Ligand SMILES: Nc1nc2c(ncn2[C@@H]2O[C@H](COP(=O)(O)OP(=O)(O)O)[C@@H](O)[C@H]2O)c(=O)[nH]1
């Protein structure tokens with residue numbers, strides 16, 4: 001059993017070293033399976049790629065990929081489709097999700113029979129520390145997702161997810177969004193096609209230094225939700241056996 005933990009990065013030179021050091025230490029101690037960290041950079045204009053390369057030489061099991069196309073979703077899709085790992089996961093570079101959530105996320109897929117596992121900041125007993133604006137936007141957005149798509153997972157956009165290799169191979173080619181909406185599209189499409197989703201409450205500490213442009217992202221999300229609604233009404237392919 002091999003686990004890939006992807007860290008998508010865009011201009012992260014300030015926190016990347018600290019995050020990789022902490023993550024590497026944690027995985028070495030707490031993950032009994034074989035694992036690798038993949039730093040997935042695209043479009044960074046600071047020293048992120050250079051730093052990622054030094055980290056790759058310093059630490060065993062750290063790989064680096066680079067592409068010029070922007071967007072977190074596209075970066076994850078590229079890494080996950082090429083990886084040979086059995087379980088593919090990702091975590092935001094600021095490690096907003098507590099590291100203790102990694103083993104249960106992986107176990108849900110490795111032994112729990114789930115196809116996808118996702119961190120949730122909205123399901124009890126999650127402990128979330130966020131600014132009022134982001135908390136309000138997140139709750140409103142997740143209500144809208146449920147109302148428009150009739151799905152039941154609790155938090156579409158948490159930057160912490162894992163998927164089995166088999167589900168990834170089947171689902172990723174169907175996912176069109178390459179930006180922030182990728183996460184919602186992946187979970188919603190998976191649920192509609194009867195993949196089993198594990199919703200894991202996490203402890204989340206917001207990092208105020210964000211790449212998200214809230215208004216533009218909200219517009220993209222609403223466009224994305226309407227596109228998915230039309231798509232689901234037209235029918236999705238059947239899940240391969
Ligand atoms: N590969 C890649 N990663 C990105 C891109 N944009 C953002 N990220 C990463 O996505 C993660 C989440 O970004 P962040 O600003 O923390 O989002 P927030 O926590 O929702 O405010 C971080 O690891 C970013 O470096 C991108 O275009 N490509």
Ligand SMILES: [Mg+2]
Nearest residue numbers: 092094096207
């Ligand atoms: Mg963040």
